[in-house]
Amino acid sequence: MAVVDRKLTQRGEERRTQLMEFAAARFAQKGFHPTSVAEIVEGIGVGKGVFYWYFDSKEALLRAILADAQRDLRRRQRAAITDGATPMERIERGIRASIQWSVNHTDHFRLVQFAATDEQFRAGVLKGQQVAVRDAAVHITEAMEAGEIASGDAALLAQFMIGVHTYLVLQVVQGQIEATDAVIDAAVSFCLHGVTGQRS
Amino acid sequence: MAVVDRKLTQRGEERRTQLMEFAAARFAQKGFHPTSVAEIVEGIGVGKGVFYWYFDSKEALLRAILADAQRDLRRRQRAAITDGATPMERIERGIRASIQWSVNHTDHFRLVQFAATDEQFRAGVLKGQQVAVRDAAVHITEAMEAGEIASGDAALLAQFMIGVHTYLVLQVVQGQIEATDAVIDAAVSFCLHGVTGQRS
Amino acid sequence: MAVVDRKLTQRGEERRTQLMEFAAARFAQKGFHPTSVAEIVEGIGVGKGVFYWYFDSKEALLRAILADAQRDLRRRQRAAITDGATPMERIERGIRASIQWSVNHTDHFRLVQFAATDEQFRAGVLKGQQVAVRDAAVHITEAMEAGEIASGDAALLAQFMIGVHTYLVLQVVQGQIEATDAVIDAAVSFCLHGVTGQRS
Amino acid sequence: MAVVDRKLTQRGEERRTQLMEFAAARFAQKGFHPTSVAEIVEGIGVGKGVFYWYFDSKEALLRAILADAQRDLRRRQRAAITDGATPMERIERGIRASIQWSVNHTDHFRLVQFAATDEQFRAGVLKGQQVAVRDAAVHITEAMEAGEIASGDAALLAQFMIGVHTYLVLQVVQGQIEATDAVIDAAVSFCLHGVTGQRS
């Protein structure tokens, strides 16, 4: 029976979550490879076997963390967007939600950054990014159709906006910037002007 | 005698470069940790002793690669900027030069991405980014003083621009976008509008 | 209370048998060491506790399987031999019964083969073989006394016959030979000629 | 570079042989699985890395040992057979050579016995046995054509002879029989009578 098929009790579910959270923090702090399984299980005070009761491998653990994070982010974004009346409003809400989530989950953000650099995780990250770009592009396209911004490559513009967001969070994560409302407002403004500016 | 102090012959210099280039390619492809020293020396067909003749450690090798890359990028940027008549022109040239360099050195770009995720290299990357931000901020400040864009946090705007650039290159590196002139123009335009848009 | 002393209910007896049969099949297929206790209990859909309720250890399980098999084989042989009028007839019946049993219990046959290669089980197998040799030698000795075959080392001849039988079954087990009546007849004939041939 | 492709120096060749011999002895004594790599390297007083410098895995080591043994046995058999004038003589010489070799290489003999019981090695052993059967069958067929023994299934008879040989050696290995000339003569006689007896 593969670990993944295991039916977990309440207690088991909690252990699994505990492992994922602790590991995510360590991976984000020290890096994935430099963090050993021994360190993780010692950190939460259990035997090594516990780890392999819940995950097939250290690699599988990271994948699970990444997948969870991706799912959660997407859920937040969608929730945030729903109340936007106009395309531009939805875009803005989407950006804000993304930044907010990333700032609140810096560990996961970092893990995604790392995962993109390692062959065995790259593909997964890519797929997630494509989904995010497509999600954002939908609204940009709508704004174009509504004449709010000039027609153009919606996906490309989406990527630029994600770029601003990503880098902003990166700086926050690295302690270079504090994620105040003013800063987030500036980023949003930058993006919106970048997008609409194409009009002229 | 520390390796770093060693005076190298012509041939030695070439070996060192060969090692750095091969390693950079592998690190970029597979990741730093998953690439072993053995793999590197086998890849260029020499014994392990060669590696440790030129570098103190695998870690030192990556540091050397990163430092070299940073130095080179900065040199290109400065060269590109000199002929810009106005602050805005200099900003644009800087952006273009950065994108150009990164697209031409995707391996090094990737290594910087990785280095930011690993505790032992993070500090170095940060310092480099700060330098880049400061370099760009200088020109933004000048533009502000010249009234070309509204006053504001120059460093923040610089970071947004770097964000657009970084993400664009990331997509190129990942094969999601092709770095055509049109795309680069769009990115530059996005940045300039994002920056100047603040005026209104 | 040692597991072995436990009085089992009807249902308990069945569970125990089920474990032994399933384990025997796996051990024969994959080898004893490569088969884990987890695999066995998952295979029959019970928890690990069940295993240790019926057996003290994985080792004890194999010993139990081997002992059972040995007991069963011996019973069959004795039953087969009783109706033989002459020593030679009894020998022939014994050989046939052994081959028949082994062909019908290839898993157990394989386990004996393995057990002979592992220090911790070797002694048990040896004792079993000695019993088998002694059993067969009795009839050979009788044949010698009856003048049906030349005097000689009865135990040695018995071993040769067991060798033919063992190897034949081995080939059957390995799918090299099909255990048709013709093949078994040939084996019996080979043995009888080998034994009686000594006369001339 | 796979370990197997490694060019070894004189010293390296010796180490490799030393590892194979020591491991063969331990595997034969305790069994393959119960013998750890740590035990082997400690036994010859080297670091763990040495093992993996010469072999890809513990499994690969056993395969190498088995292949070597098989090659050696076959060489001996062929050498022994060449001077046999008649088919029957060649058969006899082949049997004697096989027994002799096995008795002189009880460790390897035991390893083959084990290998046949473990899924991951079984196939290799089988192929070796098929070769041996075919080799022997050639001469039996010749004897049949020469009218020295009755026509029949040569391969089957070959297997019976190998069975006698195998079991004899097994008993020697297990200390049940001493491999005196008399015993070997008896085995040979048993086989020859078993084979020729088919005539009548």
Next chain:
DNA sequence: AATGAATGAGCTTTCATTCAT
């Protein structure tokens, strides 16, 4: 300068066994 061999700490992973429920 260079090589092949060696080192050994430390890694990921397995698994027989135990135990609270």
Next chain:
DNA sequence: CATGAATGAAAGCTCATTCAT
């Protein structure tokens, strides 16, 4: 009787680094 969770020793293996030649 039975389960899922936990244990932790020990396994196989890796790899940065060193060293004799």
